[in-house]
Amino acid sequence: MSIHVYTSKLVSLLWKDLMPERCDCLLVNTSLATMVEGGVPYGAIADGALAIAGDRILYAGPRSDAPDFTAEQVVDCGGGWLTPGLVDCHTHLVFGGNRALEFEQRLQGVSYEEIARAGGGILSTVRDTRDATEGDLLASARARLQPLLAEGVTTVEIKSGYGLNLATELRMLRVARQLGQEMPVSVRTTFLGAHALPPEFSSADDYIDHVCGEILPEVARLGLADAVDVFCEGVGFSPRQCERVFAAARALDLPVKAHVEQLSNLGGAALAAEYDALSVDHLEYLAESDVPALKAAGTIAVLLPGAYYFLGETQRPPVSALRQHAVPMAVATDLNPGSSPMASLLLAMNQAAVLFGLTPQECLRGATRHGALALGLGSKGLLRPGMDADVVLWAIGHPAELSYGVNFHRPEKVWRGGVCAPAA
Numbered sequence: 057m058s059i060h061v062y063t064s065k066l067v068s069l070l071w072k073d074l075m076p077e078r079c080d081c082l083l084v085n086t087s088l089a090t091m092v093e094g095g096v097p098y099g100a101i102a103d104g105a106l107a108i109a110g111d112r113i114l115y116a117g118p119r120s121d122a123p124d125f126t127a128e129q130v131v132d133c134g135g136g137w138l139t140p141g142l143v144d145c146h147t148h149l150v151f152g153g154n155r156a157l158e159f160e161q162r163l164q165g166v167s168y169e170e171i172a173r174a175g176g177g178i179l180s181t182v183r184d185t186r187d188a189t190e191g192d193l194l195a196s197a198r199a200r201l202q203p204l205l206a207e208g209v210t211t212v213e214i215k216s217g218y219g220l221n222l223a224t225e226l227r228m229l230r231v232a233r234q235l236g237q238e239m240p241v242s243v244r245t246t247f248l249g250a251h252a253l254p255p256e257f258s259s260a261d262d263y264i265d266h267v268c269g270e271i272l273p274e275v276a277r278l279g280l281a282d283a284v285d286v287f288c289e290g291v292g293f294s295p296r297q298c299e300r301v302f303a304a305a306r307a308l309d310l311p312v313k314a315h316v317e318q319l320s321n322l323g324g325a326a327l328a329a330e331y332d333a334l335s336v337d338h339l340e341y342l343a344e345s346d347v348p349a350l351k352a353a354g355t356i357a358v359l360l361p362g363a364y365y366f367l368g369e370t371q372r373p374p375v376s377a378l379r380q381h382a383v384p385m386a387v388a389t390d391l392n393p394g395s396s397p398m399a400s401l402l403l404a405m406n407q408a409a410v411l412f413g414l415t416p417q418e419c420l421r422g423a424t425r426h427g428a429l430a431l432g433l434g435s436k437g438l439l440r441p442g443m444d445a446d447v448v449l450w451a452i453g454h455p456a457e458l459s460y461g462v463n464f465h466r467p468e469k470v471w472r473g474g475v476c477a478p479a480a
């Protein structure tokens with residue numbers, strides 16, 4: 057060892073002794089599910105400690121290895137577990153009206169086609185959303201977001217797509233941004249103009265012209281969207297039409313996502329991968345041969361068991377192929393009025409386990425790290441130094457419990473960006 061290295065080591069040791077590290081909040085008497093991959097399940101650390109400084113995690117590891125922190129506040133976690141804040145990476149929680157009466161009609165034997173002919177289905181949500189004021193949309197969305205926050209969600213994605221015209225798409229996105237301002241949650245917004253064909257257009261190509269030429273550029277100019285999404289499906293838009301939206305998004309420097317292979321296989325996932333999509337979502341009909349392209353593009357596979365459940369589907373996504381090719385799987389609620397009226401990410405985790413066969417560890421990783429990656433948020437979803445201090449304390453004996461019981465658990469405490477949110 058050179059004299060210089062020796063001296064600097066000595067100085068740093070002395071410095072550490074004389075000047076203990078400061079942190080704002082030190083969490084002790086806890087186990088950590090760090091969700092860091094490659095080691096033990098859940099990246100678990102028994103008898104751990106976690107230090108928060110500002111909005112970042114300063115330390116997450118064994119208590120015995122922790123520096124001698126001087127903390128503004130020490131929290132005794134009562135032997136509970138800390139996990140990263142939950143990330144719901146796919147919702148449509150801003151909308152007008154609801155579809156409960158349509159649900160009742162369907163169960164009384166009225167067919168979906170009859171309902172659609174009578175003005176029901178997604179177009180009824182479009183009508184109700186267009187008719188709603190910004191205040192109405194904000195109030196109803198706030199009420200749907202609240203139960204997600206109450207179960208430890210610290211980041212949520214919210215899509216537009218029930219306006220299908222410039223004014224209403226902008227209104228939806230403004231409401232989504234506003235929710236992130238007034239509630240203790242990080243909101244990522246996604247423009248989903250290519251969700252359905254609005255009634256005033258008879259040609260899907262003409263509408264896609266309008267989306268790419270008029271709505272999307274304005275959304276981008278106003279900075280209202282963090283990503284751009286499409287519904288690639290027989291009842292949505294063709295791959296060719298979706299590709300035009302992807303190209304327009306790329307020209308505006310916006311990343312893309314896609315609803316693909318939910319009801320049939322149109323090859324939308326492979327197409328999205330060509331555009332380096334952040335995520336492809338649903339995937340029940342994904343072909344195994346398209347899985348390597350997702351891996352190569354770094355695209356996250358977002359599984360949405362709530363829609364599968366609510367629609368009574370039987371085709372399960374190819375989970376073993378996704379595992380085999382190490383494509384990261386996320387789990388989200390798909391909270392929406394038509395096919396997944398469900399404001400519980402913990403329930404989505406349970407459904408992903410029961411209906412799709414994910415392990416509880418995959419479910420928790422899907423609702424933390426992989427959910428964050430599906431939104432392009434590299435600094436979220438892990439308990440590791442330098443990451444955002446989004447942390448949830450649970451009174452559980454093992455993290456598998458979070459996917460196991462339905463409505464068993466609420467967080468003891470939630471920190472979002474280092475700030476301890478008031479109990480919901």
Ligand SMILES: [Zn+2]
Pocket residue numbers: 146147148315390392
């Ligand atoms: Zn969706």
